[in-house]
Amino acid sequence: MSNLGTAGAKRSATHLLKANAWFVFAFLYVPIVVLVVFSFNDSERVNVWQGLSARWYGEALGNTQVISALRVSLIVAISSTIVSTVLGTAVALALDRYRFKGRRALDGTVYLPIVIPDITMAVMLLVFFAEAFKLIDTFGPRLTLGVTTVALSHIAFNISFVAVVVRARLDQFDRTLEEAARDLYATPWRTFRRVTLPLIAPGIAAGALLALTLSLDDVVISAFTAGPGATTLPVYVFSTIRQGVTPELNAISTLMLAASITLVVASLALQRPRSTTP
Amino acid sequence: MSSDAVTSASPPGADAGVPAVEMHGISKRFGDVVAVDGIDLQIGDGEFFALLGPSGCGKTTTLRMIAGLDIPSEGRLAIFGEEVASWPPDQRPVNTVFQAYALFPHMTVEQNIAFGLQMRGIRGPDADRQVAEATALVQLEGMEHRRPSQLSGGQQQRVALARALVNHPKVLLLDEPLGALDLKLRQEMQVELKALQREVGITFVFVTHDQEEALAMSDRVGVMSEGRLLQVGTPAEVYEHPANRFVADFIGRTNLLEGITESPSAVRLDAGAVVAAANGLAAGSAAALSVRPEQVRLHRRGETPAGAPCLDGVITDATYLGHAFVYTVAIGPTASASGTNTGERAATITARSETGSAALAAGEPVSVSWSPEATTVVAD
Numbered sequence: 001m002s003n004l005g006t007a008g009a010k011r012s013a014t015h016l017l018k019a020n021a022w023f024v025f026a027f028l029y030v031p032i033v034v035l036v037v038f039s040f041n042d043s044e045r046v047n048v049w050q051g052l053s054a055r056w057y058g059e060a061l062g063n064t065q066v067i068s069a070l071r072v073s074l075i076v077a078i079s080s081t082i083v084s085t086v087l088g089t090a091v092a093l094a095l096d097r098y099r100f101k102g103r104r105a106l107d108g109t110v111y112l113p114i115v116i117p118d119i120t121m122a123v124m125l126l127v128f129f130a131e132a133f134k135l136i137d138t139f140g141p142r143l144t145l146g147v148t149t150v151a152l153s154h155i156a157f158n159i160s161f162v163a164v165v166v167r168a169r170l171d172q173f174d175r176t177l178e179e180a181a182r183d184l185y186a187t188p189w190r191t192f193r194r195v196t197l198p199l200i201a202p203g204i205a206a207g208a209l210l211a212l213t214l215s216l217d218d219v220v221i222s223a224f225t226a227g228p229g230a231t232t233l234p235v236y237v238f239s240t241i242r243q244g245v246t247p248e249l250n251a252i253s254t255l256m257l258a259a260s261i262t263l264v265v266a267s268l269a270l271q272r273p274r275s276t277t278p
Numbered sequence: 279m280s281s282d283a284v285t286s287a288s289p290p291g292a293d294a295g296v297p298a299v300e301m302h303g304i305s306k307r308f309g310d311v312v313a314v315d316g317i318d319l320q321i322g323d324g325e326f327f328a329l330l331g332p333s334g335c336g337k338t339t340t341l342r343m344i345a346g347l348d349i350p351s352e353g354r355l356a357i358f359g360e361e362v363a364s365w366p367p368d369q370r371p372v373n374t375v376f377q378a379y380a381l382f383p384h385m386t387v388e389q390n391i392a393f394g395l396q397m398r399g400i401r402g403p404d405a406d407r408q409v410a411e412a413t414a415l416v417q418l419e420g421m422e423h424r425r426p427s428q429l430s431g432g433q434q435q436r437v438a439l440a441r442a443l444v445n446h447p448k449v450l451l452l453d454e455p456l457g458a459l460d461l462k463l464r465q466e467m468q469v470e471l472k473a474l475q476r477e478v479g480i481t482f483v484f485v486t487h488d489q490e491e492a493l494a495m496s497d498r499v500g501v502m503s504e505g506r507l508l509q510v511g512t513p514a515e516v517y518e519h520p521a522n523r524f525v526a527d528f529i530g531r532t533n534l535l536e537g538i539t540e541s542p543s544a545v546r547l548d549a550g551a552v553v554a555a556a557n558g559l560a561a562g563s564a565a566a567l568s569v570r571p572e573q574v575r576l577h578r579r580g581e582t583p584a585g586a587p588c589l590d591g592v593i594t595d596a597t598y599l600g601h602a603f604v605y606t607v608a609i610g611p612t613a614s615a616s617g618t619n620t621g622e623r624a625a626t627i628t629a630r631s632e633t634g635s636a637a638l639a640a641g642e643p644v645s646v647s648w649s650p651e652a653t654t655v656v657a658d
Contacts, residue, residue: 174378174380176376176378176380177380177382177383179347179367179374179376179380180374180376180380180381180382181382181393181397182346182347182366182367182368183345183346183347183367183368183372183373183374184368184373184393184394184397184441184442184445185368185369185394185397185398185445186368186393186397187368187397190397194393195382198384199383199384
């Protein structure tokens with residue numbers, strides 16, 4: 001009798017857990033599905049379904065403001081990714097390899113941009129640029145906020161993310177391989193080129209893809225550090241949404257979502273240990 | 279005698295030319311830790327030399343200093359007469375077989391073997407021929423395009439050997455190269471490695487903690503403990519005439535009978551009896567008499583031969599090993615029946631005798647003897 005009782009309790013617990021799982025999935029993904037579905041809605045108004053159409057995608061891509069914002073986004077994302085990948089990898093290597101003065105301090109602070117709230121980081125950078133411009137302007141040039149300052153800000157936070165990902169890869173790296181290369185007549189530089197770099201390359205690529213994604217997605221920091229004419233796509237979306245959601249915004253958001261998911265999946269695939277190097 | 283053994287540091291064929299490796303007062307400190315403490319050593323051209331010792335004794339650090347992977351804190355180091363102590367590893371005419379092989383996982387077997395040649399600018403048909411030769415030398419034909427992860431432990435080890443030997447190093451350094459293999463494969467590789475060394479004629483310096491391996495493979499052995507080189511000699515020398523207590527205990531099995539020297543030719547054992555044993559020590563110094571189990575002769579009580587040192591005891595354990603018996607004999611006052619043992623402390627002796635001789639049983643009163651030449655007196 002008591003056996004049947006516990007079996008019943010077990011069954012209802014299983015049902016509850018199942019229901020909970022579905023609820024969580026719904027909570028996470030229904031808004032995304034709604035966004036994607038309504039981006040194909042052939043209607044002027046977002047909340048009225050009129051039939052399937054891709055017209056808002058055409059509309060979005062024909063909008064010169066959207067295209068110029070996309071251009072700024074890509075310039076910022078690509079340039080900040082390249083610079084932060086090089087610098088972040090260098091930081092990871094330095095922290096992994098060398099014992100130098102201030103190493104512990106750097107080790108503790110290099111990850112700070114990951115935990116600092118975006119808004120704090122944005123204010124920080126804005127104040128920094130204002131002060132720096134004041135100083136530089138005394139020597140003549142008149143500097144203003146623009147694409148360059150947005151890119152510099154993105155480099156500032158992306159270095160940390162790249163450093164974290166590359167260091168994870170370095171943790172699994174067997175230093176004896178470098179000693180073997182040195183023993184086999186390779187100079188330090190050729191050891192790095194032929195042995196170290198190829199083996200940590202998946203980590204560097206993963207870090208770079210993560211940086212690209214974060215740069216393409218950022219709103220707060222970009223909004224603060226962009227001057228006129230340096231509007232990125234997320235900032236453009238954010239500013240137009242104040243006049244109400246349009247189906248065109250749904251289309252743009254869906255495109256950004258697709259780009260982000262692709263990049264994140266690629267990054268995760270590369271981070272899988274020993275996926276490309278058996 | 280013990281001091282003689284320590285200073286017989288020159289190889290058998292050393293007078294033939296410049297030593298392959300020469301160390302004078304080599305030390306290595308890591309912070310406050312002294313890993314290697316003042317080593318003097320000469321390794322002859324073409325020698326198979328083993329550095330033997332327990333883990334943490336400094337043998338691997340010594341090898342790494344020859345390779346250039348660690349730089350000595352002090353001392354002089356020469357390879358074929360050239361002072362190399364401060365040279366980087368890529369400029370030294372030596373190559374290393376690493377403990378876990380350290381094969382490049384992103385390269386094929388062929389690319390691994392060709393790496394050293396490439397780094398020295400040897401390319402094209404000349405390089406291809408040398409790689410093929412090295413591959414054949416270690417019998418890896420047909421494996422050229424595999425990745426290290428697709429090879430067995432034994433095959434990986436051959437790649438590591440080929441990758442080093444293809445460069446024709448003046449000295450080949452091997453860091454516990456057989457440690458990762460299972461027993462059967464290890465024994466096969468011991469024979470093969472020794473044959474390979476004879477074939478290529480290169481000086482091999484070999485690090486191991488396995489004393490059987492060191493004795494079986496090398497021309498000479500250097501025994502290390504706590505950063506010091508305690509004894510250098512042929513396997514027979516270090517086995518039969520260990521320089522001190524550590525070497526006696528570490529190399530093979532031995533009976534260490536504690537005592538005090540009475541004269542340069544006699545030792546009073548704590549277990550009783552004064553036995554003839556040549557020693558270079560001052561009378562009255564604490565020492566131990568080392569007698570190998572296979573050198574101990576067992577006699578039924580009363581059948582003892584005249585002239586040989588002799589102790590009375592009782593067999594406490596007899597173990598049958600197939601090819602031999604191992605007996606444990608309790609020696610000392612409590613075991614004494616005939617009254618010849620006058621010492622106060624008991625001792626046990628392990629004896630080993632071929633099967634075929636009459637078997638003795640536990641509890642049987644016996645006498646043990648040995649010939650004085652078969653023993654060594656060791657101090658601390």
